[in-house]
Amino acid sequence: MRSHSSEGGARERRVLQDFARALSVIVDAPQLHTVIAAQLRDVFDLERLAIVLHDPVAGGYQLAESRGLDEDTAQLLSWEEGARLVRWLRVNEEPLVLAEQPGVVEYLDEQERNKLTASGSQAAFPLVAMNRLTGFLLVGGERALDGEGRDLLMQMAHQAALALENAALVSEQRARLRRLYRAERLATAGELAAGAAHEIRNPLTSIRSTIQHLYSSLPEEHPAREDAQGILEEVDRINGILEALLSFARPSEAVFTLVRLDDLVRQSVDLIAAQARRQGVEVAVDLPADAIPLVADAGLLKQVLLNLMLNALQAMEEGGHLLIRSQSIPPRRGEPAESGGALIEVVDDGSGIPEETLERAFDPFFTTKATGTGLGLSICYGIVERHGGDIEIETHEGEGTTVRVRLAGGGK
Ligand SMILES: Nc1ncnc2c1ncn2[C@@H]1O[C@H](COP(=O)(O)OP(=O)(O)O)[C@@H](O)[C@H]1O
Numbered sequence: 001m002r003s004h005s006s007e008g009g010a011r012e013r014r015v016l017q018d019f020a021r022a023l024s025v026i027v028d029a030p031q032l033h034t035v036i037a038a039q040l041r042d043v044f045d046l047e048r049l050a051i052v053l054h055d056p057v058a059g060g061y062q063l064a065e066s067r068g069l070d071e072d073t074a075q076l077l078s079w080e081e082g083a084r085l086v087r088w089l090r091v092n093e094e095p096l097v098l099a100e101q102p103g104v105v106e107y108l109d110e111q112e113r114n115k116l117t118a119s120g121s122q123a124a125f126p127l128v129a130m131n132r133l134t135g136f137l138l139v140g141g142e143r144a145l146d147g148e149g150r151d152l153l154m155q156m157a158h159q160a161a162l163a164l165e166n167a168a169l170v171s172e173q174r175a176r177l178r179r180l181y182r183a184e185r186l187a188t189a190g191e192l193a194a195g196a197a198h199e200i201r202n203p204l205t206s207i208r209s210t211i212q213h214l215y216s217s218l219p220e221e222h223p224a225r226e227d228a229q230g231i232l233e234e235v236d237r238i239n240g241i242l243e244a245l246l247s248f249a250r251p252s253e254a255v256f257t258l259v260r261l262d263d264l265v266r267q268s269v270d271l272i273a274a275q276a277r278r279q280g281v282e283v284a285v286d287l288p289a290d291a292i293p294l295v296a297d298a299g300l301l302k303q304v305l306l307n308l309m310l311n312a313l314q315a316m317e318e319g320g321h322l323l324i325r326s327q328s329i330p331p332r333r334g335e336p337a338e339s340g341g342a343l344i345e346v347v348d349d350g351s352g353i354p355e356e357t358l359e360r361a362f363d364p365f366f367t368t369k370a371t372g373t374g375l376g377l378s379i380c381y382g383i384v385e386r387h388g389g390d391i392e393i394e395t396h397e398g399e400g401t402t403v404r405v406r407l408a409g410g411g412k
């Protein structure tokens with residue numbers, strides 16, 4: 001920084017303390033990004049700043065937050081896991097100041113160089129915590145580059161990296177707890193339901209045959225015939241619900257084979273296409289060019305896709321957009337291929353789900369619909385679980401919902 005060393009030292013300490021204090025009270029990742037960006041920009045008077053972070057789901061490094069960049073430029077700022085800039089920062093754990101290290105700049109890919117130039121970045125600072133490259137900062141502004149500024153920014157980057165790792169751990173822990181509670185609730189409700197379903201089935205069968213008998217013994221023109229017909233239909237509806245319930249509580253043997261996810265998606269989309277058209281919902285499919293091979297039960301996976309798409313349609317009574325997107329998840333570094341897999345997203349721009357509903361959405365029988373069974377999501381959950389995967393919902397009221405299903409590559 002510009003001030004002289006003793007004074008500068010005091011100021012640095014204060015800046016670091018303030019920064020640490022601000023970060024220590026936040027565990028929400030997006031909020032953390034905002035605070036880090038705001039503070040760094042303030043302290044170093046940055047013209048441009050991009051925070052690029054590791055994405056544990058999709059792999060690679062993606063822009064999390066930026067200042068002073070237009071949207072088109074910001075869009076460009078993503079790096080692959082093995083990109084040269086990433087590798088250099090990971091190995092060297094020190095800032096790369098472009099003007100000082102032409103050799104390194106030369107070593108980067110042309111694309112990478114273009115991204116740096118387009119974003120007006122003068123240096124890249126690694127965010128390292130627990131021996132991992134959590135991400136990096138791209139900065140434009142002289143104050144961050146002089147000797148003292150550089151040291152201070154490195155220290156702040158280190159604090160930021162720790163806070164980010166911490167936030168990731170906390171949110172992972174929360175998600176794990178949520179899954180645990182959910183599994184517990186499902187197991188209890190499932191057992192109760194299966195018991196009840198069995199009990200209901202027998203009397204229902206005798207009701208059905210009695211009505212059937214009554215129906216056929218009535219003369220063709222008898223006015224009660226229509227009523228009897230109506231009762232039969234309702235009984236069949238109850239039966240349908242019981243079947244779904246039993247299949248959920250006591251699932252049949254899954255048959256795992258090598259399947260093509262894109263085929264399953266297309267087949268499922270075909271099934272809802274007519275319904276979507278009637279409602280004025282536009283359906284789009286975004287699948288990678290390469291087939292994603294999966295070891296899974298094709299029938300069960302289609303059931304998951306169908307349930308999710310139907311929920312989406314039901315949230316868009318007045319029309320909207322439905323997108324089914326999938327991509328493969330590369331295996332984590334140093335872990336076996338099974339740590340990879342597939343990510344499927346069902347995205348709608350329908351009603352969204354209010355907080356209170358979201359908490360209970362996976363509970364069996366929980367429904368907000370007049371004719372819903374409340375079994376769709378709990379069945380999906382059970383199936384995805386049997387595939388060694390997980391399912392989560394991101395939703396914004398009035399804007400829409402994204403359901404994310406992650407499936408393990410090697411099956412179970
Ligand atoms: N894509 C979605 N958009 C809005 N709400 C949803 C969506 N998916 C699920 N929900 C909510 O979760 C509840 C439970 O869903 P589900 O288990 O499939 O049962 P059902 O569809 O029979 O109601 C729904 O009643 C609805 O309130």
Ligand SMILES: [Mg+2]
Pocket residue numbers: 307310311375376377
């Ligand atoms: Mg449903």
